[in-house]
Amino acid sequence: MTLHACLVSGAGLPDPVLSSQSVFRSVMNALARPGSIQTISAVADVPSCLMPVTAAVALSLFDHDTPVWIDDHFNADPAVAAWLRFQSDAPLVVDGSRASFALIHSGSALPDFETFAAGTPEYPDRSTTLVVQVDTLIEGPELILRGPGIKGTVSLRAGGLPSDFVGRMQANRALFPRGVDLLLTCGAELVALPRSTHVTAKGA
Numbered sequence: 001m002t003l004h005a006c007l008v009s010g011a012g013l014p015d016p017v018l019s020s021q022s023v024f025r026s027v028m029n030a031l032a033r034p035g036s037i038q039t040i041s042a043v044a045d046v047p048s049c050l051m052p053v054t055a056a057v058a059l060s061l062f063d064h065d066t067p068v069w070i071d072d073h074f075n076a077d078p079a080v081a082a083w084l085r086f087q088s089d090a091p092l093v094v095d096g097s098r099a100s101f102a103l104i105h106s107g108s109a110l111p112d113f114e115t116f117a118a119g120t121p122e123y124p125d126r127s128t129t130l131v132v133q134v135d136t137l138i139e140g141p142e143l144i145l146r147g148p149g150i151k152g153t154v155s156l157r158a159g160g161l162p163s164d165f166v167g168r169m170q171a172n173r174a175l176f177p178r179g180v181d182l183l184l185t186c187g188a189e190l191v192a193l194p195r196s197t198h199v200t201a202k203g204a
Helices: 016-032 052-061 078-088 165-174
Strands: 068-070 101-104 129-133 143-146 154-156 181-186 189-193 198-201
Touching: 016 052, 016 181, 016 189, 052 078, 052 101, 052 129, 052 181, 052 189, 068 078, 165 198
Parallel strands: 068 101, 101 129, 129 181
Antiparallel strands: 143 154, 143 198, 181 189
16 A cells, blocks of 8 residues: 555544444454454545554544554644544644554654553553554565464564564563554554564574
8 A cells, every 4th residue: 555645534434333343353353362464344535544454443442531643654744633633532642652552654664662651560551552554464574473362373474664673572572561562554454463472583
C-alpha cells in the first residue's frame, strides 16, 4: 500500500458494536498468540494513509480515556487528527511517554522505544501500545519468535522494519514486565509482538 497524503472521510465501522467486539477479539487473539496473523474486516472510507486494519484498531480501541500519539507523517496532515477525534474522541498528545497508543505510519520510521511509556514495576500496564504499519507480514526477513503463547518457535516475515529491530525488541524484552507492546498492521491483517516475546533473526 502506498503511504501518501491523507484525505479524511466520515465513515466508521459498519456495525459499531459487533464490529468493535470482533476487532477487539482479534487483537486479544494476536496478543495471546504472538506471530499469528489475524484478519480483520475492512473499514471503508478512512484517511487514505491509514491501512484498513490500522483504522479498525483505532475505531475499536481508542476512546476519550486513551491518549494517542501520532508520528510526524500522520501529524503533517490535519485530516488524520480530525478523523481520529471525530471517530474516537481520543485526546492527541505530543509527548509519547503520555500515550496509551501510538500510530506509526511506516515500520521503517519506527521511533526509539524510549520515546514511549514502558510502565513501572508497580504498574507495568501503564505503557504504550505501538500500532505500526508495515509493508508485508509474509515476505520480509525471517524473524524467529518464542515465549508465552508460542509452542516452540514461530516464524514471522514482517517487512519494512528498521535494521536494528531485533536489537530493539531484545532490549524491550529485557525490561519485562515493563516495556511496550507492538501491533504490526498490513492491509487487513495484524500481528502482535507483546513485550514478553523473544525475537531473533533467522540463523542468529
